Amino acid sequence: MPKDQQENGRRVAVVGGGISGLTAALRLRLLGHDVELIEADETLGGRFGVGRLGDRAVMTGGKNIGRRYETFRWFTSELGVDSYESFGYNASRVKDGRVLTLDSERRGQTLRNIRRMGSPRDLARLAAMAVRIRADASNRFLGSRYFGRISRRHDNAPLASYFGPELTDALIRPMVIRNNGAEPDEVYPGTFGTNLAMLLDHYDQLSGGIQPALDAMAERVRVRAGARVERLVRDRRGHVSGLAISEAGAPAEIHDYAGVVLATPAHATAAIVAETEPAMAERLRGVRYFPSTVVLVEYDQPIFTSDVRALAMDDGPCSNAGSYGKEERHIVRYTYSGNRGGRLVDPTPERIDKLTTESEALLVKHLGAPRATRLNTLTKHWPAAYSGYLPHHPVFLRRLHEDVVSLPGLELAGDYLQGVSIEACARSGRAAAGRLAAHLGGAAR
Numbered sequence: 001m002p003k004d005q006q007e008n009g010r011r012v013a014v015v016g017g018g019i020s021g022l023t024a025a026l027r028l029r030l031l032g033h034d035v036e037l038i039e040a041d042e043t044l045g046g047r048f049g050v051g052r053l054g055d056r057a058v059m060t061g062g063k064n065i066g067r068r069y070e071t072f073r074w075f076t077s078e079l080g081v082d083s084y085e086s087f088g089y090n091a092s093r094v095k096d097g098r099v100l101t102l103d104s105e106r107r108g109q110t111l112r113n114i115r116r117m118g119s120p121r122d123l124a125r126l127a128a129m130a131v132r133i134r135a136d137a138s139n140r141f142l143g144s145r146y147f148g149r150i151s152r153r154h155d156n157a158p159l160a161s162y163f164g165p166e167l168t169d170a171l172i173r174p175m176v177i178r179n180n181g182a183e184p185d186e187v188y189p190g191t192f193g194t195n196l197a198m199l200l201d202h203y204d205q206l207s208g209g210i211q212p213a214l215d216a217m218a219e220r221v222r223v224r225a226g227a228r229v230e231r232l233v234r235d236r237r238g239h240v241s242g243l244a245i246s247e248a249g250a251p252a253e254i255h256d257y258a259g260v261v262l263a264t265p266a267h268a269t270a271a272i273v274a275e276t277e278p279a280m281a282e283r284l285r286g287v288r289y290f291p292s293t294v295v296l297v298e299y300d301q302p303i304f305t306s307d308v309r310a311l312a313m314d315d316g317p318c319s320n321a322g323s324y325g326k327e328e329r330h331i332v333r334y335t336y337s338g339n340r341g342g343r344l345v346d347p348t349p350e351r352i353d354k355l356t357t358e359s360e361a362l363l364v365k366h367l368g369a370p371r372a373t374r375l376n377t378l379t380k381h382w383p384a385a386y387s388g389y390l391p392h393h394p395v396f397l398r399r400l401h402e403d404v405v406s407l408p409g410l411e412l413a414g415d416y417l418q419g420v421s422i423e424a425c426a427r428s429g430r431a432a433a434g435r436l437a438a439h440l441g442g443a444a445r
């Protein structure tokens with residue numbers, strides 16, 4: 001029994017040990033419920049991508065935490081692991097032989113660089129969205145009223161048609177590749193607020209990475225790792241009453257729960273509900289996901305400078321090369337996302353080695369980086385790294401909400417509900433927990 005587990009709550013399950021599930025589990029626990037956190041992998045963290053580079057713990061997935069990430073910061077503060085260090089938003093791109101840098105700590109220079117990138121009409125459109133995002137926090141997430149209007153008017157064509165080619169190429173493309181792993185013709189204007197909100201934030205990183213938070217969670221709730229949820233179980237009234245869970249590859253067994261939060265990506269959620277809710281599963285399968293590969297390389301000397309810490313590479317071999325930390329500029333994170341950014345299907349070590357060599361040559365050419373020696377390499381491939389959502393996403397969200405309302409005892413969390421950022425996922429988890437607690441009769445906090 002985890003430390004100070006209360007006995008007066010109901011037995012509930014949260015499926016998925018990523019940030020969506022972790023926040024849902026923590027909130028349910030704080031509301032007094034007996035929480036079981038079920039994770040298919042052997043370790044918690046999901047797309048934080050915890051791993052090892054040489055002898056140090058690293059994260060190959062999400063690790064930049066915005067100053068506006070209120071829910072995620074609530075989560076780390078509740079767990080007592082909230083020591084952050086500044087990282088900033090620093091992204092450079094080579095245009096006509098010049099390195100243009102967008103840096104959240106150099107607003108003036110960043111605005112001048114953005115002005116060079118687009119037509120007055122484009123800049124006006126971008127500015128109008130930015131003003132709305134600053135004025136109303138709901139515009140940072142999917143499902144807001146303002147972006148709902150944009151979606152109704154403009155989602156018949158992809159984002160690539162909303163802004164002109166110059167701004168799309170210079171600014172929009174690096175943003176959606178970075179945040180959705182998608183090209184601008186694969187995402188839609190109605191979801192662009194989630195991207196722009198990320199550009200408008202300033203970033204920190206957890207000083208000790210995410211592992212201390214994962215360890216603290218394992219103290220708070222019961223963790224069932226290496227356990228794959230196969231399907232929902234409903235009682236005679238149609239209420240969700242349990243889950244079929246397969247552990248270590250054994251045939252699935254039924255476990256009873258008073259309530260369930262599925263905090264898994266849309267495709268995984270679809271697989272879990274498919275047998276009992278085929279129409280809902282079909283809807284969830286429509287949500288688009290894009291792959292990404294991240295390669296971390298540790299060198300014997302710094303590659304980046306403090307002014308330029310990331311370079312978007314427009315036509316490959318990777319989509320982006322950036323330093324791992326503000327001070328850890330000897331570790332480079334190469335990301336392969338998007339069609340032109342070397343989207344990889346099956347990254348073999350030979351292919352990664354060749355692409356890394358080509359990327360290194362570009363860093364030498366454009367940034368004057370030193371010819372350094374590689375000490376350690378870690379590769380992580382996600383076949384479905386980021387959600388790119390759907391055109392007319394608010395319509396999808398409305399219909400999905402109707403599906404869920406007809407299934408008492410079930411709540412959903414995940415990257416396709418409010419957005420892919422760690423904050424959007426954390427918000428979805430915290431909100432799902434509050435709704436489930438209200439259903440179970442607990443007071444939402």
Ligand SMILES: Cc1cc2nc3c(=O)[nH]c(=O)nc-3n(C[C@H](O)[C@H](O)[C@H](O)COP(=O)(O)OP(=O)(O)OC[C@H]3O[C@@H](n4cnc5c(N)ncnc54)[C@H](O)[C@@H]3O)c2cc1C
Pocket residue numbers: 015016017018019020021038039040041044045046047048060061062063064065227228229230263264265268272292294382385386413414415419420421422423425
């Ligand atoms: C390379 C990369 C870099 C990123 N960088 C940033 C960043 O710097 N800042 C930022 O804000 N965001 C970033 N993101 C986005 C963010 O990290 C993710 O969107 C977020 O972590 C997703 O969390 P999640 O809990 O919704 O999903 P996941 O982390 O994927 O968690 C879902 C979990 O469910 C488990 N699961 C699935 N099916 C089942 C099943 N049937 N039974 C049991 N368990 C199951 C999975 O194993 C997984 O652990 C990044 C994403 C990637 C891929």
